[in-house]
Amino acid sequence: MVRHSKNNTASSVFTYAERKMTEYGTQRRRLGHDAKRSFDTCYLCLRTARAPIMLCTQGHVSCRECVLAGILEQKQAIARAEQRLEKQQQKDAAERQQQQRARDEREIDSHERRQVGLRDKRPGDGEPHDGKRARLLAGPRPAGGSEKKALTSFWIPSMAPTAAAAAKAPAPSVQCLAGAEAHPLRLKELVEVRFRTAANGDRLCPSCDRALRNSSKVDVLAPCGHAICHRCVSTFVLGSGACFVCQHKVSAKDVIRIDSEGTGFAAAGGQMVATRYDSALQA
Numbered sequence: 326m327v328r329h330s331k332n333n334t335a336s337s338v339f340t341y342a343e344r345k346m347t348e349y350g351t352q353r354r355r356l357g358h359d360a361k362r363s364f365d366t367c368y369l370c371l372r373t374a375r376a377p378i379m380l381c382t383q384g385h386v387s388c389r390e391c392v393l394a395g396i397l398e399q400k401q402a403i404a405r406a407e408q409r410l411e412k413q414q415q416k417d418a419a420e421r422q423q424q425q426r427a428r429d430e431r432e433i434d435s436h437e438r439r440q441v442g443l444r445d446k447r448p449g450d451g452e453p454h455d456g457k458r459a460r461l462l463a464g465p466r467p468a469g470g471s472e473k474k475a476l477t478s479f480w481i482p483s484m485a486p487t488a489a490a491a492a493k494a495p496a497p498s499v500q501c502l503a504g505a506e507a508h509p510l511r512l513k514e515l516v517e518v519r520f521r522t523a524a525n526g527d528r529l530c531p532s533c534d535r536a537l538r539n540s541s542k543v544d545v546l547a548p549c550g551h552a553i554c555h556r557c558v559s560t561f562v563l564g565s566g567a568c569f570v571c572q573h574k575v576s577a578k579d580v581i582r583i584d585s586e587g588t589g590f591a592a593a594g595g596q597m598v599a600t601r602y603d604s605a606l607q608a
């Protein structure tokens with residue numbers, strides 16, 4: 326049969342267009358400008374950051390409201406995890422103590438039996454006439470002897486070994502989760518950013534009056550919080566050692582670059598392709 330246009334459904338294999346439509350297997354999408362977070366977008370609520378805008382030491386922008394709520398939530402989670410861990414440790418210690426006590430009791434029991442003349446023999450080894458009596462006196466054997474022998478199939482679900490749910494150690498401190506790698510976040514290290522905003526909402530560089538975009542490198546001076554484009558910072562601010570706006574003394578180590586996800590063009594960097602891995606049957 327001759328193939329006729331895309332509506333051919335009689336084929337035994339998918340066309341390229343059909344395979345794309347199924348969303349089956351690993352998917353790759355090229356990310357455009359719309360998929361990128363703007364440099365002045367709060368990484369927690371994903372909206373344009375509301376004043377007061379805070380900046381962490383690695384250049385992640387957030388609203389103060391969002392970052393404070395995030396810190397509080399993480400602190401509560403850490404406290405909860407610590408409590409869980411403590412409870413688990415207490416339970417483990419109690420269990421160990423109980424096992425030790427049971428072991429001691431067994432030891433004392435067998436010692437007493439030896440004292441009164443009954444030999445502490447395991448069932449089945451020697452002494453045919455005395456074995457049965459000793460076994461009866463020894464009482465029930467610990468589980469795991471003959472009962473397990475009856476069930477020889479290892480795939481019986483009830484015989485599968487179980488691991489006790491272990492409480493995990495909490496994160497050592499509050500973390501900023503904005504970047505690819507988490508880093509410690511401390512409230513007193515946050516810098517309040519001061520943008521110069523135009524009437525249309527654009528953020529402007531106070532020095533050269535250019536609109537700041539994801540493609541421009543935006544630097545924030547940590548002591549005063551003024552956001553200035555990188556070119557002006559390297560030319561004027563670091564040259565004179567003072568902020569262009571408020572004349573606050575600054576040095577090179579006070580400059581924090583605002584993290585931006587790029588523009589969707591290869592030239593402005595950032596992650597360009599998103600991949601969703603999926604196992605698919607290969608025909």
Ligand SMILES: [Zn+2]
Pocket residue numbers: 367368369370371372374375387388391
């Ligand atoms: Zn926010």
Ligand SMILES: [Zn+2]
Pocket residue numbers: 381382383384385501502503504508
């Ligand atoms: Zn950060």
Ligand SMILES: [Zn+2]
Pocket residue numbers: 530531532533534535553554555556557558
């Ligand atoms: Zn500038």
Ligand SMILES: [Zn+2]
Pocket residue numbers: 546549550551568569570571572573
């Ligand atoms: Zn300043």
